[in-house]
Amino acid sequence: MPMPSARRDRWLALALLLAVLGLAYLLLVHPWFTQPLREIDADVAALREREQRVQAQLQQQPQIEQRLRATREALQQRPGFLREATAEAAAAALGAKLQDAVAMASPGNRSCTISNRTPLTDNRRDAEFVRVAMQVRLRCGVAELATVLHSLETGSPRLFVDNLNLIAQRFQQSPNESGLGLDVSFELAGYLLPGAAADGAAPAPAAEPGAAPQPPSAAPAPSPAVPEEGQEVADEA
Template sequence: MIRAERDRWLALALLLAVLGLVCVLLVRPLFGLPLQQAEARIDDLQQRDARLRSLMAQRPQIERRLAELDARGGGPDFLVEPTAELATAALIQQLETVVADASPGSRGCALVNRTPLSDVNQAGRFRRVAVQVRLRCGNGETLAVLHALESARPYLFVDALGITAQRYFAVPGSAQPQEGGLDVSFNLYGYLRPSAGGPRGR
């Protein structure tokens, strides 16, 4: 009688052990891990929601800043000329000045070509004024020109930059070609001031 009762308790213990093992091997992977992943996803969405709410709270300040820039005609970061033609001429003149400053007397740098480029997105609020440029310069002069253009205000941008090393390059006013140097081509552009109260570009 005592042995039979002991066997029942042992069988019950074995059953509980098997059920526990089944729970560990099946129930937890099927239900526990997805719940943990769902909780992690919820935490991530809550953090993202908090960041978005913080950005939305800054909307009035951004709108006031944009209104101030519109009232000032777009701020100091845009080209000051009222038309694309005048801005293109000023851009070319600024380019010639930068090259002359980097190489006085054109001894180490020559401006080979500067061709105005038409803006393919004239319908947008921000109109781009661009010039296609080709230079033949020494290494130091090339760095000086690019640095001066990209650090200028109003902001100017250099795009489609191509640099080819040359063994010799000719400098205007010099009978002998200089050894070494670079053949540099790029597009230089800036933006006209947007018209106040116009539709915002997207």
Template structure:
């Protein structure tokens, strides 16, 4: 190969190297990367659009199911009582039934205190009804009570749960101290069914 041919190949190699460097420094960051990001965003939006279209196609079925639940009186798991006062009384009765079911005869668990709490929420549509609860229970009874409350229908919520261990604890009505156990406090809450127009009773 002549010297002129070698110079031409060397010049071509240098040109390709310069073009590659220009692509890496200018074209790729300024054009290729933004285009790939735009393609990924478009694909994401298309996927989201497909999901929303699928949900819209189910709108009539969801509306029908909600109407069925409403006709049965348990739509959305709201408390059945029309006022906060009645709902509070129902919550206390539910708590008493659950404790009695978890510990028949109050042998291993008893209610120490249950006090209605005023609704301090700002939501005008969904009104929360809360009872502050304190129990003295054995370990197994505590788990049973909490499970029964949170798996109940209508939906009930155990919030601000506090548990402290006791070496000995006394059950109200039972003069014999129990070995071990827990002092349990929590807020038991539920929600009134929204009234038409956003107003609520009680």
């Protein structure tokens, strides 16, 4: 029976060929061609999804710009920063606001008066906002002090009261004072708008071309030394 044996050998050879082709595909084709193509397809799908998210965000740009304009207008109506261009002008404005708050709390300065106010230097390095502050000392009654602090901290622009110290006093330093109340010291501070100090600083004027340099001032001649008492003076020859 040679025919069945030959047919079986052909089927066996075909099966072995298919097995060899499958093994070659798994070892050579799949890791070098199919797998990289699948990774590329996954990257393309991720990029398409990201593009859809970006497009959705770009479509929201008009609404975001409108909300940003509304927020800026609201901040301009209630400014939190000092509006002055320089720290010196802002310090003067702080003093004026303090004086107005004290005058409102105690007309005539009978129950509250300003003893001292001294501008403080901002020594912070790499600060994002310029801090304008002054050291304040008041002599106030309790109710007047509460009114002054409330007026300073709830007004516009936004001011801050730091390092508050209270000492009770029992003496009268001026005829207008009642002699009762508190000796108060604190720091009153505010912040300039970002870039306001840089914009307000004027550049130094340049020297005119062709101007003659100023000659150095002559140093005064040294005065002759006066002999001390008891010192011997040589006789003239």
